[in-house]
Amino acid sequence: MSETTATVWPAPTAAKPLDATVEIPGSKSLSNRYLILAALGGTPITLTGLLRSRDTDLMMDALTALGVSCDIDPHVPTTVRVTPPATGRFTGNTSVYCGLAGTVMRFVPGLALFADGPVRFDGDRQAYARPMKPVLDGLEQLGATVEYHGETGGLPFTITSPAELVTERCGVTIDSSGSSQFISGLLLIASRLPGGMTLTHVGGKTPSLPHIRMTVADVTAAGGSITADENAHTWTVEPRPLQLPEHITVEPDLSNAAPFLGAALIAGGTVRVPNWPETTTQPGGLLPGYLERMGAKVTFSVENGVRYCNVTGGDVIHGLGDFDLTAAGEIAPSLAAILVFADAPTNMIGIGHLRGHETNRLEALVNEITRVGGKACELADGIRIEPVAEAALHGAEMETYADHRMATFAAMLGLRIDGVTVRDVETTRKTLPDFVGMWTGMLG
Missing domain, CATH: 3.65.10.10 (Enolpyruvate transferase domain)
Incomplete structure (x- = not known):
């Protein structure tokens, strides 16, 4: 989509604590x-x-x-x-x-x-x-x-x-x-x-x-x-000759669960994701542990044979100091959105390679955090996010840089910052064909 035809989507704020179950498409x-x-x-x-x-x-x-x-x-x-x-x-x-x-x-x-x-x-x-x-x-x-x-x-x-x-x-x-x-x-x-x-x-x-x-x-x-x-x-x-089994079932994309489960920390309440695997090779499998460190309550439950990951936001989002994300850099934008509202600084490190993703994600994250009144800067191998008074945060038209994870990052900020709009939210079709429908559905 060209610069001139990209749509601008008003990111909805959360009017009340969340209570939602969100099904995530395949990895x-x-x-x-x-x-x-x-x-x-x-x-x-x-x-x-x-x-x-x-x-x-x-x-x-x-x-x-x-x-x-x-x-x-x-x-x-x-x-x-x-x-x-x-x-x-x-x-x-x-x-x-x-x-x-x-x-x-x-x-x-x-x-x-x-x-x-x-x-x-x-x-x-x-x-x-x-x-x-x-x-x-x-x-x-x-x-x-x-x-x-x-x-x-x-x-x-x-x-x-x-x-x-x-x-x-x-x-x-x-x-x-x-x-x-x-x-x-x-x-x-x-x-x-x-x-x-x-x-x-x-x-x-x-x-x-x-x-x-x-x-x-x-x-x-x-x-x-x-x-x-x-x-x-x-x-x-x-x-060796290669041959997969005749039938393969694809796990849900656990990295794409990050914006939704992370929303529970930003907006409060609980978000549940079904079909969460007991063991996985996906880096997104590390997400529940990261959210717990930020102050969330994380539980797993089984209902009718389906395993759920349940995340409930706490009263405070904790900054993490030096936070090595080498193992799961793809969820860095979602975690960065949460840490904008944290009570202490975080140095997200081990993610220098994100400069070579769909866009230079480190530069993009710093630009967009700053655009809404937050405080962030690039590090040699990551970014630093510092807390600001929430009253200093304000709405803005946020760029996505043709990067699906920058679009979901912006939507997460919009849960708690009134007046956030997202340019070219359609870029989420890269991995989430109906992101807007899923997001508004989560908000009820």
């Missing part, structure tokens, strides 16, 4: 990993509870361009049957449009290694600023040829597979400090290499290890074998 991270692994398999699989959003639709479009069939159940659109190419080779001489989806632009290029012709990748204009080079460097080390059509290290580019893949184990070294997706993108395809792969990360600390562990678990579920030495920043992948 984007799991949905797109399963789609990639299904494409790499030998027989069809059925995914139920798949997130249907811009990012997952872009992924299915990308796979379709490569010769994979993604058949959507007309009666249950969250059920999709994925059939890999019968030949085991992906269709080349084609184009893939990535939009602004990091999982598409960083996971799908690996499939081009097994295509029968060149594959061109492009995306939204904002995507040109997103770093890509580490995963493309890795593919070059595996024998691919990468031709850049703009700035080196970013979209658009074309990948051409080698005439023959190397038969011995490939050693790949990249600096993935900018995104865990660089590692995941290579781990997802390495089982198909004739000799497997040893992947080594060099550089700064690895962001979002839980996302990498999620990838390892999903590859293992498909029959792959990955040995991780996280202390040495090394992953060894054995050559």
Whole structure:
């Protein structure tokens, strides 16, 4: 949506404490990993509870361009049957449009290694600023040829597979400090290499290890074998055929639960999210513990076989001092919205890599907190949020920067700050197709 046509949405304030149950759609991270692994398999699989959003639709479009069939159940659109190419080779001489989806632009290029012709990748204009080079460097080390059509290290580019893949184990070294997706993108395809792969990360600390562990678990579920030495920043992948089980059910997106459960702290009252897993590889699984540290009461209950996460706001939101979010940086915007109302400062650290997400999220968060009268500044590896008198906070038209998490961040502030409006709230379609309906429904 262009700057001139973007709508401005009045974020509703909470007139009373919340009492709501909110069903969260399927995990984007799991949905797109399963789609990639299904494409790499030998027989069809059925995914139920798949997130249907811009990012997952872009992924299915990308796979379709490569010769994979993604058949959507007309009666249950969250059920999709994925059939890999019968030949085991992906269709080349084609184009893939990535939009602004990091999982598409960083996971799908690996499939081009097994295509029968060149594959061109492009995306939204904002995507040109997103770093890509580490995963493309890795593919070059595996024998691919990468031709850049703009700035080196970013979209658009074309990948051409080698005439023959190397038969011995490939050693790949990249600096993935900018995104865990660089590692995941290579781990997802390495089982198909004739000799497997040893992947080594060099550089700064690895962001979002839980996302990498999620990838390892999903590859293992498909029959792959990955040995991780996280202390040495090394992953060894054995050559194995991949095949997911015939039926897979996708967990709800626990990171997308963050704005809703976090709303209970800002507005008071209780918000419940059903189908919360007992164990998960999603970084959003850390959310309940973080909310407890901020002063929420968190309980889990089972009703009619469904497990709920229940969050009730307390009288005070506590600042957290030095708060390391390395493991779950994607929920930083939601936590930042809560901490605007906290009783003490918080240094959210370990999230320097968020400068390379849909937008520079650290700069964006500081800009928008300041815009409503709050106090925040960037740190080398995060941001600092300091409390201000609540009377100093005021409404404003908030920018979203084509970033879904900045839109939900703004909506959270609007629960307690009258007069907040959100420019281009439709960007939430990236992962929450009906965010506005869900949000207003939560408020009753």
